Amino acid sequence: MMIFPANCWHDWRDTVDKKLLDILVCPLCKGPLLFNKAAQELICKVDRLAYPIRDDIPVMLEEEARRLEADEEI
Ligand SMILES: [Zn+2]
Numbered sequence: 001m002m003i004f005p006a007n008c009w010h011d012w013r014d015t016v017d018k019k020l021l022d023i024l025v026c027p028l029c030k031g032p033l034l035f036n037k038a039a040q041e042l043i044c045k046v047d048r049l050a051y052p053i054r055d056d057i058p059v060m061l062e063e064e065a066r067r068l069e070a071d072e073e074i
Pocket of ligand 1: 026027028029030031044045046047048
């Protein structure tokens with residue numbers, strides 16, 4: 001069994017776009033997500049939803065996601 005030390009999440013933000021984005025997909029359309037580092041959000045371009053990252057853990061729930069404004073830059 002693989003045990004991840006708690007502090008392994010500290011480097012997560014630096015590696016998310018390279019590693020986790022290959023694994024993480026939008027729960028609605030199963031499409032790839034964009035990582036907005038400044039906002040700490042994972043964005044689905046297709047559904048125009050931004051999934052929040054709380055305590056370094058992505059919350060991949062549609063009801064938790066923020067709907068992007070029509071004029072919001074992706
Ligand atoms: Zn989607």
